[in-house]
Amino acid sequence: NAGVTQTPKFRILKIGQSMTLQCAQDMNHNYMYWYRQDPGMGLKLIYYSVGAGITDKGEVPNGYNVSRSTTEDFPLRLELAAPSQTSVYFCASSPRDRGMYEQYFGPGTRLTVT
């Protein structure tokens, strides 16, 4: 099992550009999450999904969009990049619907917006 994979590992965007962060998992988890981690801070939930076709906002959804067309994939879209979106982004998945609440994280994408 590859677990949770994310691409790209690093990206530099100019203000106003758009991009999609990719996330995939091969553990057949229905629950998936996107977090951002700013320096010296804990992780903040951006969006989550409880299954294919179902998504919902987390704590800090503004400036982001998601889709979940398959169980495996959960891409995160930034439409108009802003410097405040400079952060490390983590995708996670969970066997939450089987009564297990732990989340398994991907390696992260470091994004810089200048």
Next chain:
Amino acid sequence: EDKVVQSPLSLVVHEGDTVTLNCSYEVTNFRSLLWYKQEKKAPTFLFMLTSSGIEKKSGRLSSILDKKELFSILNITATQTGDSAVYLCAVSQGGSEKLVFGKGMKLTVNP
């Protein structure tokens, strides 16, 4: 406001020392507390605690939850340089999908 507070925020020890990491929380509808280890990349899951007073153990790491006093500790005995990492504490709430994370505690183990 829901919050998770970790202390100390950083700690430097020598190999072989024993360390105790603290995590206190104030959240509504507590469900479980989770510990993660974060090295250079992704947080990796260590423990999940839901019941008070029951110790979870894995090798040199152990953790216990006190639901009355609203805190958990993570113990690492006979520390090794490979234990150097940021340790994250997070709380899961009933009726919510988010994990409330603390800011993390940076542990440095020197040879």
